[in-house]
Amino acid sequence: MFWVYLVLLLPLIIGIFSWISPNLKETERIHFWGSILFFFVGIRIIYQVYQKGPMISQNQYFYVDELSSWIMMMIVVIGFLSSIYSIGYIREEQERHSLNEKQYQRYYLFFHLFLMTMVLAVVSNNIGIMWVAIELTALVSALLVAHDRSGTSLEAAWKYLIIGSVGISFALIGVIFLYGAAVNQLGGTASALHWTNLYEMANILNPNYLKYAFLFILIGFGTKAGLAPMHFWLPDAHSQAPTPISALLSGVLLNTAIFGVLRVYSILYQVYHPVQWWLILFGVFTVVISVPFLLIQKDIKRLLAYSSVEHIGIIFFGLGIATPFAWYGAILHMLNHTLIKSMLFFSAGHMVVRYRSKWMNRIRGVYHNLPISGVLFLIGIFAITGSPPFNAFISEYHILLGGIDSGLALWTIIVFFSIILIFAGMFYYGSKMILGKNQEENLNKQIRKENRWMVSPMLILGFLVILFGTYIPAPIDQFIQRTIRILQGGGLS
Numbered sequence: 001m002f003w004v005y006l007v008l009l010l011p012l013i014i015g016i017f018s019w020i021s022p023n024l025k026e027t028e029r030i031h032f033w034g035s036i037l038f039f040f041v042g043i044r045i046i047y048q049v050y051q052k053g054p055m056i057s058q059n060q061y062f063y064v065d066e067l068s069s070w071i072m073m074m075i076v077v078i079g080f081l082s083s084i085y086s087i088g089y090i091r092e093e094q095e096r097h098s099l100n101e102k103q104y105q106r107y108y109l110f111f112h113l114f115l116m117t118m119v120l121a122v123v124s125n126n127i128g129i130m131w132v133a134i135e136l137t138a139l140v141s142a143l144l145v146a147h148d149r150s151g152t153s154l155e156a157a158w159k160y161l162i163i164g165s166v167g168i169s170f171a172l173i174g175v176i177f178l179y180g181a182a183v184n185q186l187g188g189t190a191s192a193l194h195w196t197n198l199y200e201m202a203n204i205l206n207p208n209y210l211k212y213a214f215l216f217i218l219i220g221f222g223t224k225a226g227l228a229p230m231h232f233w234l235p236d237a238h239s240q241a242p243t244p245i246s247a248l249l250s251g252v253l254l255n256t257a258i259f260g261v262l263r264v265y266s267i268l269y270q271v272y273h274p275v276q277w278w279l280i281l282f283g284v285f286t287v288v289i290s291v292p293f294l295l296i297q298k299d300i301k302r303l304l305a306y307s308s309v310e311h312i313g314i315i316f317f318g319l320g321i322a323t324p325f326a327w328y329g330a331i332l333h334m335l336n337h338t339l340i341k342s343m344l345f346f347s348a349g350h351m352v353v354r355y356r357s358k359w360m361n362r363i364r365g366v367y368h369n370l371p372i373s374g375v376l377f378l379i380g381i382f383a384i385t386g387s388p389p390f391n392a393f394i395s396e397y398h399i400l401l402g403g404i405d406s407g408l409a410l411w412t413i414i415v416f417f418s419i420i421l422i423f424a425g426m427f428y429y430g431s432k433m434i435l436g437k438n439q440e441e442n443l444n445k446q447i448r449k450e451n452r453w454m455v456s457p458m459l460i461l462g463f464l465v466i467l468f469g470t471y472i473p474a475p476i477d478q479f480i481q482r483t484i485r486i487l488q489g490g491g492l493s
Helices: 002-020 026-052 064-094 101-123 127-145 150-184 197-201 207-225 231-239 241-266 275-296 302-323 324-355 371-385 391-405 409-435 443-447 450-469 474-487
Strands: none
Touching: 002 026, 002 101, 026 064, 026 207, 026 324, 026 474, 064 101, 064 450, 064 474, 101 127, 101 302, 101 450, 127 150, 127 197, 127 207, 127 241, 150 197, 150 207, 150 241, 150 302, 197 241, 197 324, 197 474, 207 241, 207 275, 207 302, 231 302, 241 275, 241 302, 241 324, 241 474, 275 302, 275 409, 302 324, 302 391, 324 371, 324 391, 324 474, 371 391, 371 409, 371 450, 391 409, 391 443, 391 450, 443 474
16 A cells, blocks of 8 residues: 555645745746656556555555546546646746746645545545545635636635535535444444445445435535536636646546545445436436536636536436446546546637637637647547547447437437537537637737647647547456446445
């Protein structure tokens, strides 16, 4: 477990040293090399789980299995790419804002603390500690949302904290019910909340308490994941946060919250299969409600935020179908959405920096002015709407076909037509920005420059989006299959 403890401590150490370093240049060096180290330590853990199976600490408070590793992979990959992007982004910000060096150093501190809290959530075997970690993600990320201290960012951070606190309170009630379901069998100790114990003893736990526990946790962590109707914090927070944080919020934090739901779902599903309908109803409702809001957006980052709401709904719908084929699609879609949405936010952030506006009607001629960002954004639009030959097509195909095969044709058709409407809206906005002609001739001279720190992560993500649309590597496939086994109640590996 040495590597697990190290991956938890590294972001804390990197963040503190980034904050106390004498100047911003030194902070960038610490941040850059520390992020590389964090990435390789995380990959080392994932590789060990892939080769040897789950790891558990001696005190049983920490546990890393295939599901944990699946989310950790997204944390370390997007965390690393966001760290690279952050260097270019902060340098660009310095030219536009009056914040001092210490405030930018504070950004790097909170950036790494955010990564630490998400890692803590996915390696915790104790559901109570996982709840604390997910609450900490909200506190730290709210400080990042309010980074520039503008009125709109402070309002978004405040809304995020208020709605998130209500949600996390529901999740706490769920944790209490979970403890009540297990206390007679496992005793009044912390072990009554260890997921490994709850999972193995699911059949003898109090089923009614388990149902209440899952319902409250679904609402609570579902709020963090962006499920409707608890999603109202998400568009504001995603649009006001610095772009690297928007990518982490959309691509990683939402999946961390889904992880919390899946941990408890894997316990209840063993004794109460109708729980799948809760996921189906929440999922379909979330997809449908995202459509009108997405179609009327004028802010590019809010457009992408409502797209995230849609895809969280698709993932929950796939999980609710509860067949191996649909589960495969839902779990794969968690990764696909992470890769595509991070690329889209990175591309959009680059446009916002260069055009000095988030309003889509002011962003025109991107292909001419920022060709790499423009091409990647257009690829991202096709990919995020499930168009072949990109990666989301494969996962959405599994989910939709799984729905038809399971006799859920009506629900599947509703989701399918929602996806079609969103494709139309996304393509309309995207094509006008990328291919449209600038209305202000003098704008071109200001923006013909692409920042290599910001472009490099986009190119890596673009490569992965195309690769996974044509080929799923064997390790990815095996992680998904093993995660399905966990959801089915197939026992600990």
